[in-house]
Amino acid sequence: MHESRLQFTDAERADPVMGKAVRKAEKAADKAEKAQAKIPTKKVIKRELITDNSSGKIKVKLHFEDTEKKPPSQLKVTDAPAAAVRRQIRRNLRESEDDNAGVEAAGSTLDTAEGTGHLLQEAHHHAQLQPYRAAARAEKQLEKANLHALQKKAEVEQPTSNPLSRWRQKQAIKRQYAAAKAGRGASTAAHTAGNAAKAAKTTAEETGKSAAFVLRHKKGFAAVLGLLLMLAFLLNAVSSCSMMVEGIGAGLASGSYAASDDAIVGAEAAYCAMEQALQRQLDRFEITHDYDEYSCDLDEIGHDPYVLTAILSALHPGEWTLSEVMDTLDMLFEKQYILTVDVETETRYRDPDTGEDVPAWAENAEPYDYSSCTVTLENFDLSHVPVYIMNEETLSRYALYMATLGNRPDLFPDSEYIDKHLVNSYTDYDIPPEALEDAEFAAMIKEAEKYLGYPYVWGGSSPSTSFDCSGFVSWVINHSGWNVGRLSAQGLCNICTPVSRSNARPGDLVFFVGTYDTPGVSHVGIYVGNNRMIHCGDPITYTNINTQYWQSHFYTYGRLP
Numbered sequence: 001m002h003e004s005r006l007q008f009t010d011a012e013r014a015d016p017v018m019g020k021a022v023r024k025a026e027k028a029a030d031k032a033e034k035a036q037a038k039i040p041t042k043k044v045i046k047r048e049l050i051t052d053n054s055s056g057k058i059k060v061k062l063h064f065e066d067t068e069k070k071p072p073s074q075l076k077v078t079d080a081p082a083a084a085v086r087r088q089i090r091r092n093l094r095e096s097e098d099d100n101a102g103v104e105a106a107g108s109t110l111d112t113a114e115g116t117g118h119l120l121q122e123a124h125h126h127a128q129l130q131p132y133r134a135a136a137r138a139e140k141q142l143e144k145a146n147l148h149a150l151q152k153k154a155e156v157e158q159p160t161s162n163p164l165s166r167w168r169q170k171q172a173i174k175r176q177y178a179a180a181k182a183g184r185g186a187s188t189a190a191h192t193a194g195n196a197a198k199a200a201k202t203t204a205e206e207t208g209k210s211a212a213f214v215l216r217h218k219k220g221f222a223a224v225l226g227l228l229l230m231l232a233f234l235l236n237a238v239s240s241c242s243m244m245v246e247g248i249g250a251g252l253a254s255g256s257y258a259a260s261d262d263a264i265v266g267a268e269a270a271y272c273a274m275e276q277a278l279q280r281q282l283d284r285f286e287i288t289h290d291y292d293e294y295s296c297d298l299d300e301i302g303h304d305p306y307v308l309t310a311i312l313s314a315l316h317p318g319e320w321t322l323s324e325v326m327d328t329l330d331m332l333f334e335k336q337y338i339l340t341v342d343v344e345t346e347t348r349y350r351d352p353d354t355g356e357d358v359p360a361w362a363e364n365a366e367p368y369d370y371s372s373c374t375v376t377l378e379n380f381d382l383s384h385v386p387v388y389i390m391n392e393e394t395l396s397r398y399a400l401y402m403a404t405l406g407n408r409p410d411l412f413p414d415s416e417y418i419d420k421h422l423v424n425s426y427t428d429y430d431i432p433p434e435a436l437e438d439a440e441f442a443a444m445i446k447e448a449e450k451y452l453g454y455p456y457v458w459g460g461s462s463p464s465t466s467f468d469c470s471g472f473v474s475w476v477i478n479h480s481g482w483n484v485g486r487l488s489a490q491g492l493c494n495i496c497t498p499v500s501r502s503n504a505r506p507g508d509l510v511f512f513v514g515t516y517d518t519p520g521v522s523h524v525g526i527y528v529g530n531n532r533m534i535h536c537g538d539p540i541t542y543t544n545i546n547t548q549y550w551q552s553h554f555y556t557y558g559r560l561p
Contacts, residue, residue: 003142005029006149018152021145028138028145035138038131147177167255167400255404257309258319264411266322267312267329268305274333275301282377291343291373299379303336304417307383310401314386314394335385338378345371387459395457399466402455403539426453426541431506435529441507443480448472448526448534456538461486469523472536473509476526482560489524496558504557505529510545512553521555 525535
């Protein structure tokens with residue numbers, strides 16, 4: 001199926017934003033048409049039925065049309081029988097006991113002739129395929145140029161300054177372009193099916209003719225067939241992988257890390273070294289200090305390397321080096337880990353002979369200072385830091401990197417967080433039509449579904465920065481008829497009227513507690529009926545709340561005022 005030539009106006013060609021992309025698309029279309037014109041054609045007789053208006057009779061008119069020839073097969077299976085015959089001749093020559101120079105000359109001549117003939121055949125076959133390959137390359141370049149021009153056109157018609165929105169815009173254009181191509185190809189389905197049927201019939205006839213030969217040389221032919229099947233499998237696997245990688249790379253290029261692998265891995269190693277030093281400090285605290293009593297309340301030390309890399313890439317646009325981000329690493333470490341040491345001292349009394357504590361009024365009571373030390377380490381969670389140190393533009397870049405993992409999920413394959421990121425796709429859900437008859441609920445879902453797949457960003461409250469759970473719900477209801485401002489999960493719960501499970505209906509909010517260490521309500525979603533909610537998990541998705549996890553944290557349903 002050939003790519004279409006896009007039509008552009010003079011104003012679009014002159015536009016400073018999209019003009020260059022338009023010219024490239026038109027140039028690529030010219031090259032594709034020229035390459036297509038070089039594909040060999042053949043004359044095909046076409047029949048046309050014409051009705052004679054005067055007599056009412058139907059006449060048949062024949063005419064010739066130029067039709068594109070099919071490319072020759074790249075896997076020449078028909079060579080297998082001939083090759084088997086040649087191998088048998090060689091085998092007979094080798095097994096001959098007659099030490100005759102004529103026999104040796106015959107074998108040498110056969111090898112030379114076969115080698116020369118094979119090279120000539122390959123050269124001819126390659127020349128036959130050349131115009132088809134050139135046309136395929138030109139079509140590929142045209143598709144790429146068309147997509148780029150459409151994306152530039154969208155930037156002009158619907159400008160946006162944040163990377164996350166641009167990325168989503170590009171994904172939508174790619175899907176629309178693919179759907180348009182599929183629509184153009186649907187009309188040729190019947191023609192393709194007819195050709196496939198003819199090919200199947202011809203293949204069956206040829207197979208019948210070859211069957212006898214195969215049976216006579218089944219051992220040799222089995223080896224050839226096995227080799228061909230293996231080759232076909234490998235070619236198919238390589239082709240599929242290359243198409244997949246190309247598609248992903250084209251769609252997510254704007255979300256790729258600009259820094260080198262060495263810089264990214266080096267920054268991660270430096271941050272881990274700081275965490276290890278903190279752990280050693282805590283492990284040796286009682287050895288390096290002299291207090292009478294110790295009490296420890298310590299959070300676990302650790303961070304998500306993809307969060308760290310996304311923060312560094314957002315704060316340092318372009319290609320950064322390890323030395324350039326060391327101050328940022330120190331700043332992030334101080335904000336993530338809050339170490340507090342509280343020492344309290346009191347006067348106690350003891351018997352100097354026994355060393356045991358005694359009351360102050362006891363005979364021979366000796367006063368001394370008794371110290372108790374409380375060590376507290378709070379891990380604020382590195383993913384919570386960005387909202388406190390970034391503006392909207394920087395937070396938007398951070399959200400994009402978290403959505404794409406910088407197109408480098410292979411950087412930290414041993415990380416305990418990688419599995420969560422790799423399965424980070426959203427779940428869709430078809431809401432029953434009768435539920436959407438409620439205008440308020442329909443408006444909420446229309447707004448909420450715009451952001452399916454957006455990543456969870458702590459403190460995020462808009463499409464440009466992405467969302468956290470309460471930021472997402474606040475945004476949706478504020479754009480669906482309410483005006484409540486930016487509220488926390490507890491704040492949203494406070495403005496709602498509690499509703500029982502049996503009376504909950506689509507459009508109510510559903511609240512949870514204890515999903516992370518915070519007092520009160522910790523999570524909120526929008527109930528859509530049938531035990532499901534749409535919420536900002538990681539990413540924004542539909543979720544079944546009738547599971548052990550969500551039921552163990554369930555708090556209440558709430559109806560908006």
